[in-house]
Amino acid sequence: MIFPHGIALSLPPIRHCPICGIATQASRSRESHRDFDTFACLSCDTTIVESRPQPPAKGFGNL
Numbered sequence: 001m002i003f004p005h006g007i008a009l010s011l012p013p014i015r016h017c018p019i020c021g022i023a024t025q026a027s028r029s030r031e032s033h034r035d036f037d038t039f040a041c042l043s044c045d046t047t048i049v050e051s052r053p054q055p056p057a058k059g060f061g062n063l
C-alpha cells in the first residue's frame, strides 16, 4: 500500500499551554503553511505563535 506524501503531517502537534497546562488547539497562521504554528489555549486565551525561519526557496522555476 502506498500512502500519499505528507500523511504523517496530517495530525497537528500537541502543545500544552504554559499557563494552565492543558492541550492547546493548533492552527495555521497561513493557509499555505503546511505546518501548524499557532496554538491557542481555549481556557485562558493564551496564543502561542511559533515563527520558524523559512528556508529560502532555491531552484524555484527550475521544475
Ligand SMILES: [Zn+2]
Residues within 6 Å of the ligand: 017, 018, 019, 020, 021, 022, 041, 042, 043, 044, 045, 046
Ligand atoms: Zn491556558
